[in-house]
Amino acid sequence: MAQRAAIIGGGVIGGGWAARFALMGWDVALYDPDPEAKRKMSEIMAGAARALPMLFEAPMPPRGTITHCATMAEAVAGAAYIQESVPERLELKHKVYQELQANCSRDAVIGSSTSGFTPTQLQEGAAHPEQIIVAHPFNPVYLLPLVELVPSLKTAPEVTEKAKETLTKIGMYPLHVRAEIDAHIADRLLEAVWREALWLVKDGIATTQEIDDAIRYGFGLRWAQMGLFETYRIAGGEAGMRHFMAQFGPALKWPWTKLMDVPEFDDALVDLITEQSDAQSGALDVRALERLRDDNLVAILRALKGREAAAGKLLIEQDTRLRAPLAGSVPLVTVRRTVPVDWADVNGHMNEGRYGQVFSDASEEVMTHVGADRAYIDAGHSYFTAETNIKYLAETLVGEEFIVETRVALGQGKKLRLLHEMKRPSGEVLATCDQFLLHVSLTTRSSCPPLPDVLARVEALAKAHADG
Amino acid sequence: MAQRAAIIGGGVIGGGWAARFALMGWDVALYDPDPEAKRKMSEIMAGAARALPMLFEAPMPPRGTITHCATMAEAVAGAAYIQESVPERLELKHKVYQELQANCSRDAVIGSSTSGFTPTQLQEGAAHPEQIIVAHPFNPVYLLPLVELVPSLKTAPEVTEKAKETLTKIGMYPLHVRAEIDAHIADRLLEAVWREALWLVKDGIATTQEIDDAIRYGFGLRWAQMGLFETYRIAGGEAGMRHFMAQFGPALKWPWTKLMDVPEFDDALVDLITEQSDAQSGALDVRALERLRDDNLVAILRALKGREAAAGKLLIEQDTRLRAPLAGSVPLVTVRRTVPVDWADVNGHMNEGRYGQVFSDASEEVMTHVGADRAYIDAGHSYFTAETNIKYLAETLVGEEFIVETRVALGQGKKLRLLHEMKRPSGEVLATCDQFLLHVSLTTRSSCPPLPDVLARVEALAKAHADG
Known part of the structure; x- marks a missing residue:
């Protein structure tokens, strides 16, 4: 049975939590008294359901339900994890916890999305x-x-542990912050940049567009993969971090930033920034901007995944958690996934070359299924593709779910022939692939029969698929 | 003839400039009195030559030379663009400009890599x-x-214009900063973050690793594509930027950051950060870290390129500048490029599916060559690939240069058959592709003969290639 999460507050943040939990297979009970809550949630879910599955090669779990509840008591009943994302007013949060704790399980984690308050502040009077x-x-x-x-x-330490475990399961990276300070870690850095950026705009040095360009064409690209310190360590060259600090540390003494002071947040500044932001991004509404952002994030995250680096490594770990062994059906269902944005041109058509990749992934699943897995390859044996014949039967669009069904048409000695069909969930065939593989020794780089166990399984499959 | 750039100072920054100019086809004259300058330059060039060409689908221009000069006078002779990257000491920079201007052309641009000084400060006494x-x-x-x-x-306004033109030509984005302030725009933001990060480490709130994780798993991913203001505009939801500011502007008044004060940059802080950085990244030397960084940057930049977004858009513009029409050779040389990191697994082998993409790109070049170009497609006609047969003959490695030679084997009515050979520069064949395309009407979605002009060119090519 799916686990239950309760989401208290269904705005941009709470709605995002609900969507992530549900897409990762949890049943979600949502409480938000806003009369628009249902509409907002369904819009957030539409964006999330489009983007999140694109991050993974593994099949997603069956989607959980999202239930809108009339009361907090109803929402938290049976919830193993509760996430509060109500507005940033301490007395409001205290009231919410009172009601939650009068109704929820003593074993439930209560997480707060607060960006500013410390847990000690949140716990007052609880x-x-x-x-x-x-x-x-x-x-x-x-x-x-x-x-x-x-x-x-x-x-309680076990609450921290349970929170870590739950958040990891839904594909997040819980960064354990060991000290309580206002705004934790990331928002302190963001706040520092925000203040300085406001000064730059207020003083007429740069517009919002120019500041964004300075970030996304420059250090933003560095930070997406390495952050601040590792980037600077490299800037120190062969002499490393100590050298970097010797060179740039003294710059701290320069009268560079205006951060000793806070800009007056008056109407004039708000107007100025709103006007500049409209000029920069006003041609698109927020849904269109969100979609651009999400598609770009998916593309960047998947680029890092391909590199097994930074946030991409986390996705690979999540794939491992999501992946289950192939069922022994006839034919084998070797692939079940969504077409991600980086597989398509900007018109949304899946690129020709990606069909080859899909079928190659399907073959790899077959290999794993017959025991020619990572350990087998590491031991010096593998199948290599010798020839591929693909027929393109229908256009495949970005965001589409599809499956690949695979039959072993020949499994004899070093020869393996696979027939793949790539299909819509409706059954419509998108493409077929006739693939001929040869078993090789990775040490001699020439062909040879597989080890007996693998060969036996290949032969059994070929027989079952000929009969099936 | 290649244009000449003079690079004064060959450290991490100057060497990076030299590499970019040379890879973009400029002859570079480098002056750096450091006895290690040649070794350092060749190491930087090795990294740059690996990474930069991966960003582009278009062929790179013939690489320019890098000459190490014994004097500044020798370096600037004949240079149209001069870039100074000597250490950040104003009196040193003034001395350099004196010597440069005694020897260089009055038409040359003199750019400075300074991160802190204003142009007015640099110009004093020039x-x-x-x-x-x-x-x-x-x-x-x-x-x-x-x-x-x-x-x-x-x-001089014409110096600014010439600088913009030159920098754009070598694939950069010149952000015209309209006001002179210390540290320009980006470094003011970086400085603000750096100070706050030093406080977090000094106060024991977070380690360098934790701060880097907070950035690269969080807002670093946002900033790589949209920067600060557009990201926050979206956070404002349907109500936009004004709403975001109403919600989060007041946070400025909170006692969040410690930026009103500067941490004492003493030995204890330097030791602490050096130790944490060693623990975080010390397993790899700086060359290995640089390579990871570069490969990640290439992957992120190419992800954005696929999205035609942010910095990726700049790459597409550079491709347009680099691309020239196909020469009418027999066979046609349809592709000339480098295997980028995002086409390979982490072991450095080009993925099977990318062969399909290479041959699809080659076909697209043929289509453009025969007049079935973007305008033709926009007018409702195109060739669709009906069948592809690929033979994989040798492993292709990331970073390898290769070409594709293409023959038109059949060009008759709606039928087009292309035979592609993907080759190493040595002539070794990596893969072949037999591709069958059908001409279609994009309005009826069914096959039909091409327009007469295109058909005539296809027939002529088929004849020439049969004879050739």
Whole structure:
């Protein structure tokens, strides 16, 4: 049975949490008294359901339900994990915890999306402070892996552990923040940049567009993969971090930033930034911008995944958690996935070359299924593709779900012939592939029969598929 | 004849400039009195030559030479563009400009890589202040497009224009900074983050690793594509930027950051950060880290290129500048490029599916060559691939250069058959592809003969290739 999460507050952040939990197979009970809550949730879910599955090669779990509840009591009944994302007013949060704790299980984790308050502040006056922990996510919650997890001294260690486990399961990276400070870690950095950026705009040095360009054409690209310190370590060259600091540390003494002071947040500044932002991005509404953002994030995350680097590594770990062994059906269902944005041109058609990749992935699943897995390859044996014949029967669009059904047409000695059909869930065939593989020794680089166990399984499959 | 650039100072930044200019076809004269300059330059060039060509689908121009010069006078002779990247000491920079201007052309641009000084400061005491402009790049200079271009009131407008033109030609994005301030735009933001990060480490809130994780798993991913303001505009939801500011503007008044004060940059802090950085990244030397960084940057930049978004758009523009019409050779040389990191697994082998893409790109070049170009497609006609037969003959490695030679084997009515050979520069054949295309009407979605002009060219090619 699916586990249950309760989401309290269904705005941009709460809705993002609900979408991530549901797409990762949890049943979600949502409480938000906003009369628009249903519409907002369905819009957020549409974006999340499009983007999140694109991050993974493994099949997604069966999607959980999202139930809109009339009361908090109803929402938290049976919930193993509760996430609060109500507005940033401490007295409001205290009231919410009172009601939650009067109704929820003592074993449930209560995470808070607060970006500013410490867990100790949140726990003030709570009947069960040990259940409460800060779990501060980043927008869009359904795509970005980071969640700052901040326990107080009163938070029970098992709550922290359970929160880590749950958040990891739904594909996030819980960063355990070991000290309580206002705004945790990331928002302190963001706040520093935000202040400086406001000064630059207010003083007429740069527009919002120019500041964004300075970030996305420059250090933003560095930070997406390495962050600040590792980037600077490299800038120190052969002499490393100490050299970098010797060179650039003194710059701290220069009168560079205006951060000693806070700009007056008056109407004039708000107007100025709003006007510049309209000029920069006003041609698109927020849904269109969100979609651009999500598609770009998917593409960047998948680029890092291909490199097994930074946030991409987290996706690979999530794939491992999501992946199950192939069922022994006839034919084998070797692939079940969604077409990600990086497989398509901007018109949304899956690129020709990706069909080859799909069928190659399908073959790899067959190999794993017959025991020619990673360990087998590491031991020096593998199948190599010798020839591929693909027929393109219908156009495949970005965001489409599809499966590949595979039959072993020949499995004899070193020869393996696979017939793949790539299909829509409706059964419509999108493409077929006739693939001929040869078993090789990775040491001699020439062909040879597989080891007996693998050969036996290949032969059994060929027989079953000929009969089936 | 190749244009000449003079690079004064061959450290990480100057060497990066030299590599970018040379890879973009300029002859480079380098002056650096460091006895290690040649070794350092060749190491930087090795990294740049590996990474930069991966960003482009178009063939790179013939590589320019890099000459190490014994004097500044020798280096600047005949240079149309001069870039100064000597250490950040104003009196040293003034001395360099004196020597440069005693020897260089009055038409040359003199750009400075300074991250802190204003152009007015740089121009003090110069014989020809109008030649001098700040052109502040970001490490690695050969990959990141951003260059902050800051003229003073004394900088000649034609110098600013020429600098923009040159920097654009070598694939950079010159961001015209309209006001002179210390540290321009990007480094003010970086400085703000750096200070705050130092506090977090000094106060024991977070380690360098934790801070880097908070960035690369969170807002770093957002900033790589949209920057700060557009990201926040979206966070404002349907109500936009004004709403975001109403919600989060007041946070400025909170006692969040410690930026009103500067941490004491003493030995204890330097030791602490060095130790943490060693623990985080010390397993790899700087060359290995640089390579990881570069490969990740290539992958992210190419992901954005696939999306035609952010810095990826700049790459597409550079492709357009680099691309020339196909020569009418027999066979046609339809592709000339490098295998980028995102086409390979982490073991460095080009993925099977990318062969399909290579041959599809080759076909597209043939289509353009016969007049079935973007305008033809927009008018409702195109060739669709009906069948592809690929033979994989040798393994192709990431970073390898290769070409595709294409023959038109059949060009008759709606039928087009192409035979592609993918080859190493040595002539070794990596893969072949027999591709059958049908001409279609994009309105009826069914096959039909091409328009007469296109058909005539296809028939002529088929005849020439049968004879050739």
